[in-house]
Amino acid sequence: MGERICGVDLGGTKIEVVVVNAERKLRGQCRAATPTENGPDSIVGAIIAAIEGACKDAGCTMRDLKGIGIGAPGAVDAARGMLSLAPNLSGFAEPYPLAEAIGKACGARVRLGNDVGVAVLGELELGAGRKLDSFVGIWWGTGVGSGIVLHRELWHGRGAAGELGHTVIQRGGLAEPNGLVGTMEAYAGRRNMETRAREAVAAGRPTVLFDLMTEAGKDRLSSRVWADALAAGDALAVELIGEGVAAIAAAAANVVNILDVEAIILGGGLGTRFGQPMADRIGAAMRPYLFQADKAPPVVTAGLGDLGGAIGATLLVGAKR
Amino acid sequence: MGERICGVDLGGTKIEVVVVNAERKLRGQCRAATPTENGPDSIVGAIIAAIEGACKDAGCTMRDLKGIGIGAPGAVDAARGMLSLAPNLSGFAEPYPLAEAIGKACGARVRLGNDVGVAVLGELELGAGRKLDSFVGIWWGTGVGSGIVLHRELWHGRGAAGELGHTVIQRGGLAEPNGLVGTMEAYAGRRNMETRAREAVAAGRPTVLFDLMTEAGKDRLSSRVWADALAAGDALAVELIGEGVAAIAAAAANVVNILDVEAIILGGGLGTRFGQPMADRIGAAMRPYLFQADKAPPVVTAGLGDLGGAIGATLLVGAKR
Numbered sequence: 001m002g003e004r005i006c007g008v009d010l011g012g013t014k015i016e017v018v019v020v021n022a023e024r025k026l027r028g029q030c031r032a033a034t035p036t037e038n039g040p041d042s043i044v045g046a047i048i049a050a051i052e053g054a055c056k057d058a059g060c061t062m063r064d065l066k067g068i069g070i071g072a073p074g075a076v077d078a079a080r081g082m083l084s085l086a087p088n089l090s091g092f093a094e095p096y097p098l099a100e101a102i103g104k105a106c107g108a109r110v111r112l113g114n115d116v117g118v119a120v121l122g123e124l125e126l127g128a129g130r131k132l133d134s135f136v137g138i139w140w141g142t143g144v145g146s147g148i149v150l151h152r153e154l155w156h157g158r159g160a161a162g163e164l165g166h167t168v169i170q171r172g173g174l175a176e177p178n179g180l181v182g183t184m185e186a187y188a189g190r191r192n193m194e195t196r197a198r199e200a201v202a203a204g205r206p207t208v209l210f211d212l213m214t215e216a217g218k219d220r221l222s223s224r225v226w227a228d229a230l231a232a233g234d235a236l237a238v239e240l241i242g243e244g245v246a247a248i249a250a251a252a253a254n255v256v257n258i259l260d261v262e263a264i265i266l267g268g269g270l271g272t273r274f275g276q277p278m279a280d281r282i283g284a285a286m287r288p289y290l291f292q293a294d295k296a297p298p299v300v301t302a303g304l305g306d307l308g309g310a311i312g313a314t315l316l317v318g319a320k321r
Numbered sequence: 322m323g324e325r326i327c328g329v330d331l332g333g334t335k336i337e338v339v340v341v342n343a344e345r346k347l348r349g350q351c352r353a354a355t356p357t358e359n360g361p362d363s364i365v366g367a368i369i370a371a372i373e374g375a376c377k378d379a380g381c382t383m384r385d386l387k388g389i390g391i392g393a394p395g396a397v398d399a400a401r402g403m404l405s406l407a408p409n410l411s412g413f414a415e416p417y418p419l420a421e422a423i424g425k426a427c428g429a430r431v432r433l434g435n436d437v438g439v440a441v442l443g444e445l446e447l448g449a450g451r452k453l454d455s456f457v458g459i460w461w462g463t464g465v466g467s468g469i470v471l472h473r474e475l476w477h478g479r480g481a482a483g484e485l486g487h488t489v490i491q492r493g494g495l496a497e498p499n500g501l502v503g504t505m506e507a508y509a510g511r512r513n514m515e516t517r518a519r520e521a522v523a524a525g526r527p528t529v530l531f532d533l534m535t536e537a538g539k540d541r542l543s544s545r546v547w548a549d550a551l552a553a554g555d556a557l558a559v560e561l562i563g564e565g566v567a568a569i570a571a572a573a574a575n576v577v578n579i580l581d582v583e584a585i586i587l588g589g590g591l592g593t594r595f596g597q598p599m600a601d602r603i604g605a606a607m608r609p610y611l612f613q614a615d616k617a618p619p620v621v622t623a624g625l626g627d628l629g630g631a632i633g634a635t636l637l638v639g640a641k642r
Contacts, residue, residue, distance in 0.1 A: 134478065148579065150471060157455065157581025158616065166612040167575040171491050171567075180612065246492075254488040258469065258576060260478025291487040291501065295479065 443633025
């Protein structure tokens with residue numbers, strides 16, 4: 001059968017699991033909803049069930065796995081396999097030994113990484129960054145994460161690098177729930193855009209956003225809902241996405257002025273949904289902020305698409321770092 | 322006599338030259354005013370005269386020099402020894418073969434680097450960055466340059482990295498003469514602060530800034546003039562420097578959020594003049610913008626002081642890069 005490696009993309013709303021071979025070709029997959037109650041135990045249970053499902057889809061069992069890589073949305077202590085500071089996951093505020101809990105149940109070695117970090121790693125090795133020496137991945141979703149690749153390595157700093165979403169572009173501007181003011185994510189994060197949309201509705205502005213949400217059977221404004229509202233020409237959606245694009249462009253231009261990287265790679269739920277036309281729009285909106293506008297790097301969409309996070313997580317298995 | 326190496330810090334107002342030994346200990350120095358007319362020829366002549374002066378001070382001749390390193394304020398093509406895009410130097414808008422011109426006259430090998438880059442290199446090897454794996458040097462002077470050190474190497478990107486002064490912190494805010502809007506340098510660059518001071522005076526605001534300038538025999542607001550005005554409690558100087566500090570702090574916090582470096586090193590004419598109390602003030606002003614305020618890196622002043630640019634330039638001689 002050859003080598004089988006499992007990758008898990010643990011998100012606030014869904015758990016995406018893939019099983020790949022040594023060349024990272026897809027052999028099986030499984031998707032599950034992330035439990036929103038009962039804390040780590042229920043989330044661990046759901047992850048294990050999804051891993052079993054992906055193995056079944058791949059025609060193997062968990063015992064066949066060489067290892068399991070997990071990308072998780074929070075602060076990761078990779079050496080100890082601990083996850084903490086994950087506000088989008090129920091019960092993960094305090095450090096939790098996620099790698100150990102999954103490893104025991106599955107009988108496999110588990111490596112933990114940050115969700116955006118592993119997705120960017122996937123682009124570096126297998127996606128749009130394959131031939132680049134340096135790039136910045138901007139993951140536009142619930143929040144806006146980023147990964148900095150320099151000389152073909154993810155730059156971690158003292159462990160917390162890549163918080164481009166929390167850089168300031170508009171002092172005195174909109175605030176994030178965490179209290180940071182005027183940051184890119186305050187304008188562009190999907191969660192913050194939804195808060196603003198709800199405030200606009202409460203103030204009497206018309207929009208199809210929440211009708212589309214109900215039609216889609218969702219309780220939040222998903223990437224698809226935003227895309228559908230834009231397609232319908234909804235004025236509020238156009239305005240809020242426009243402000244998000246402008247904010248991402250300013251922050252992206254800043255990181256280009258600082259690091260002069262070869263490219264920007266756009267991923268994440270919204271980035272993947274909107275695709276290359278949106279990447280082009282961000283590229284155009286960056287230009288007024290670039291010190292050397294004639295050397296503007298290309299803005300391209302992530303090459304691995306929806307499964308990029310899970311496939312990137314498989315790279316943690318067997319990795320030196 | 323041992324090895325003798327020459328370093329030149331070519332600035333818009335002065336040329337600072339040092340002669341050091343192999344351990345970069347100072348053996349001689351010379352300072353000259355930068356000619357502001359008649360283009361490259363007169364500047365080349367002034368540099369050569371200052372090199373001769375520094376050699377004389379060191380008890381050697383130009384023939385004894387192992388090599389000459391030059392830090393220059395513009396875009397540098399190090400491989401070809403070409404300087405261009407140097408708006409602070411008369412006649413250096415177009416590419417000019419500065420290394421060759423100096424080398425011919427002095428009979429020594431000449432290496433060219435960017436002025437902020439060589440000053441940051443000096444801090445890395447000999448100054449406040451000696452024991453750091455990563456830091457960002459912020460050089461606060463006529464403009465605000467920066468140098469990014471990662472794993473003990475200057476990061477150049479595609480050749481134009483480090484333009485932290487031109488990152489946006491306030492969309493729709495003050496503009497630089499180059500047209501960039503809301504950048505840190507629009508608020509903090511000494512040249513831009515002087516423009517604002519002149520506008521304030523034209524609008525009838527009182528200040529001692531220009532009296533102090535005249536007393537000091539200057540035709541521009543030097544770092545010392547700003548320091549003296551602050552010491553005198555001049556309200557306009559306090560306000561403008563305060564806005565400059567706030568802008569530097571926001572941009573510095575952004576680069577920390579992005580790269581999570583171990584320290585910020587503050588240098589440049591104003592940074593060196595104001596010293597550690599100002600570094601502390603910038604450190605405090607950064608905190609509201611940091612994603613992880615409890616992991617704020619220290620802000621320290623450059624260890625090599627006024628001669629840091631020239632001493633750093635000597636490191637270009639014999640360097641691999």
